Structures are given as C-alpha cells and as structure tokens.
Amino acid sequence: MPSLNRVLTTADVDMTTMLPDAVRILDWSRQGRLLAIAANGSALVGSPGCLTAPVTPDPRDAVWLGERELAVVDPVVGLITAGLTRDRPTPFCGARRIGTYGGQMVVAGDGRLGVFGCTEIDPAPEVIQTGVGVTYACIHVGGTIWAVGGTGGLSLIDVALGCIDTRLEIPAVVAIVSRGVAGRLVASDLSGAIHVLELSDIHHGTELTGYCDPVRHLSMAHSGNLVVAAADDEITRWDIADDGLVADEPTSVIAHSAIITALELSAEGFLATGDVEGVVHIWSPLLVACPVATLRLESEVTAIAWSHDGSRLAIGSVSGQLVVADVKAGELA
C-alpha cells in the first residue's frame, strides 16, 4: 500500500523531443532505456540523438529484448529485430503483438503464435494455432501460458506444449491485461464488456458491463487487485479481492474534459491518463477524485508508458511530440 505522501506528486519534464510522425509505441527496458516508435517506422532508441530511419512501414508493437536488442512487428513485413545477428525481417503474416518472457519472444499474428528465442531469431519458428483469428491482444499470464485475444475469442496458449490450453468464446477481444502474480486475467470485448478471469477457474469469470463502447484502454495494478478502464472521458476503477471477487460497483470519475486515449498504471500504483487534447493527468492511488499532477502536450496523446520502477513516464502524441517526465512522490505539507 503506498504511503500518504504520494498524494502530493510532482511530474517534472525531463526531456521533450519530436519524432517524424505520430508516436505509436513506447517501451522501457529494465534498466530504463526508452524505445519510441513513430507511425512512419522511425525509432528513437535510448536518447533523442539516436533516431533511426524507418524500420518498417506500419509498426504495431515493439519490445526490448535486453538492453541493446529490440524487436518490432508489422502485419505485412513480419518481425524486425535490431541488435541481433539476423538483419533481415522474418516474415510472419498479420504480426500485431509481441511479448517476451523467460528468454522467449512470442509474436501473435493471424490465428497463429510464433515462439522465437530472444537472442537468436529462428527463421522457421515454432508456430502454434491460436484459433482466435486476427489477433488484437497478446500477453504473458504466467509460467508458459500466454493469452491471445482476437476476432474469434480468447485462447490461453501453452508455449511449452505448443497447444491451446483453454479457449473462451468471447466476442472479439480488443484488449487484455494480466498479472501472473495474482493469477488473474482481464479482457475487454467488442460488446463493451470486461471479463475478469481467474486462471485457476478460467471458465467462471465475472463480467463487468455498463460500457456503451468497447473498452480499449485497460490497465491492472501490479498486485492484480485493481483494474482501471477508460471509456469516453471517464475512468472506472474496479477493486478485486484476493479471491477474485469484484466490487459490485466501480469508482467512477470524470477524469478529463475530452476523450481519454491512453492509460497506464505504474508499479507504484500511480495512474497516468491522456486525452485527445493532449492533457495528461497523473492520479494517486490515494486520491481518486482529482489528479495530483498534470502535463500538457500539443496534440492528442497516443501512447503512455511507465518505466519499470515507476519513476519515469513517457508520453507520445499524434504530432510526434515525445515527453519524458520524472514523477516523484511529494512530501506532505
């Protein structure tokens, strides 16, 4: 539980730079190196002075593989890596999501999951059929299990066994968040419902409704006991007990004066939200009614990412503006 002094928080802008196109993807390495990829495929790696030429025409997702290697996926081109021995793209049809865990890199494409090594790219990886059609979300949920969501529903894939572990008929999954430590998975679908699923009893989850449109912006606290969803200009926070029991009603707050376009919880429990007007609010876990810090970008916020230790916040906008802020918990007056 965070201490009370986190109510007073400062967010000092440490770096501002411009990318050649809208910032589409942000990711931090374990040691705090920033990767920012623009919509035209240009990548900022580590610092503003290291901006690459476009690596792919339509980047959809990217991850650090270590501190000096990274991977980007593109639905047409496939998997593009930098810093490894392989300097050519690895074709993988429909590649939209990528993740790493335990020395493995997983690429989710059209109805398939490719399992690669993190240090050496096998041009013919192990491919597992996911049965969910076009993939829109993919996340590691614990052990050798990955969750893949797409047009045809949600599948839990065991990459060690190379097969589907469980399959759920959920109408077109648009977003997934998971915390393996809590054994919990949360997925939102096209109908506007959010499904809270316990991995120990995946077929008997809780459905959270009341959203008019699909919830595309979801985040889960690292403890797994809080899920935050953004719909229009409103944030809803759902508390989840250790046994998986979800609160009857969420805590809701009209968080912005415009539509929320990005949202992310930090390891420390701070929530960052951004909207179409470029306003970024930071919310303390102890003060849900009003933000504790606010930043303003010049255009719509397209991506938000907290560093692993929760001390730095990267924000990207549609104009290409990239801002990195140091977030510090303040002292009580």
Add this chain to the structure above:
Amino acid sequence: MASTGTLAAAGLLGLVRVGRAVVTAPDVASRTPGCECCQVRLDLIDAVRNAVLRRTPPRRLILVVDPPPFALLDTSVDHDAAGDVVTVVQTLQAESEVERLAHLDGLVVEVDACAASTRMASGVAGWSGQIESALAIADRIVVTGAAFLTQRGRLAVVHALNQLNRIGQINLPGTNGIAVFRLVDLDAWRRSPSLRDFSETRIVTAPAWPGALRGAAESSAARVGTIVMTRRCVLDPDATNAWLGRIIADSSTHLLRFQAALQVSSNEPRVCIRGSRSTMRSATESIPLATSSAKEPSDCNSIVMVIGRDLDRRDFIESFDSIEVAR
C-alpha cells in the same frame, strides 16, 4: 483534430494511388454474438485509426470495397459480410473510435454498363443482394463504359438504377472521366435529408429491369425500397426516441440507411439522425451540416428517409404519424 472525410466505394474507380494505401483482409465480428445486424469490420477500425493518427493525417480516406462476385440466379441477401458495403457503412458509424477520427462523407458505387446491359438483355437477375443494397443507398453511381452502349441500352441501365436508388445521382462519365467534385465532399450522410433529394423527375422512361427468368413476382429493384415521411409539428422527444428504438428493434436487419431531421423542440434546432442496421447517431442540426434544409422552403418540420429491404411501408408511415406531438 479535424475530422477526416471518408468515402466508401464499391468497385474500382480506376484510382491512381495518391499517398498511402493499405490493403486489409476483411475481419468481421459481431458486437452481439450471432447478431447479423451488429456486424462490424474490425480491420477497418484498425486501418482508419492507423491512417488518421498521423502527424499529417490524410484529408480524405477512400475505402475501396471489393464486392462479392455476381450471384447469377440468387439475388437474396448474402450473409457473407466480408465484401458487404452496408457492413462497412455500419462500421464507420457504429464504432465510436472510428467516428471520432473520421466521418462517412458519401458512398460511390461503380457499375459496369456493358455487364449490366448484357445481363438485362439476357434476362438474368440484376445484382447480388449486397450489391443491390449498396446501389440503393449510394450517393453517387458511376456507370462506366456507357459510351459503348446504344442509347436504348443506356436508358435501360439508368432506369433500372433509378428504380433502385432514389437519393443519389447517376453519373455517366465521358471519355474525360468524371470531375472529382462530383464524387467527394458530398457530406451526404451528416446533413439532414431534404424533400428535394427525392425528386421523381430523374427517373428515365425505359423498359424495366427484366425479372422473368427469376420467376419472381417483383423485380429485384422492387424489394429494396425508399420511404420518405414528413410531419409538420413539434414531436414529443420521448415518444420520438421510443419510435426510433422500435425501428432498431423491429427492422434493424432490413435497415440499410436511415436519415432524419426531427423537430423535437420549438425553440431549438432539429436533431439530425443517421445510421444503418442497428446503429443510429444523432447530432444537432447546424447550418454547415444542413445547407440544403436551411434553404428549403418550410414545407415540413420533420423529415425521415428510410432505405431498406422488404420494409412495410404502411407500418412505417402509421407508426411515424402516431408519434405524439409535444405539449
């Protein structure tokens, strides 16, 4: 961000690639499992988002929809939504994420005059159900290759299209092609409908589309209908809302295009409503969005246009007339 205009087009207009082009495979899902009228194209949501969220967003998006091949004898409604223009239209209006980034400007459908004329002359069925639906709700129909037809053949094709489409313009481009302003910036889906849009004088007298070989009692054009209704009063907002809800509940499967300008307050602008199938969006009428109605003589306070398949015209009119008047 300024809204980006969107133009959905069935068929290929001989477009030269300008700027970015994206090819997507149709990815259809339903917001309500098993519900055909709630189907949307997920690939388009993704594509529109990625195309518009750029530092220099395109001023226009042109969505080219490849229609399914001709169904030679069966003109019933196709259930494959992959190449269905109405599903595309529904996606652009139903998804709030897409609606935020772009708006549907107009629907342009291309018809190959030679193919259409040959099929008419041989008496086979006109178009597949999906193409028929697209033609019925099109704002512009471009008849290519009309120069190769005789005058009689041209008139027959135009007549058949006029039977099907009561709202759009039929263009027969000459050797120089067609002026771009006839196809873009139509703002046809956001403005309020006007009685002027439904002039019967455009219908050319020519032999009707032959339906003999299908053995159907009506021609294919007769199964898709356009209903226009007007009321000269201020409608009760709650009763009007309930009426719209009933339309979605009862007719969404058959509803191809719905547009209305409803007077539900005596001292506020009309409410413009547009949609298709199970989706309806509303906005307050404003002069830039409703130039035609602003100039229109005050012959009605509320106007509703419904285009659909197998609609019960009398039921629609009676239910609209029964909406209570505001007190």
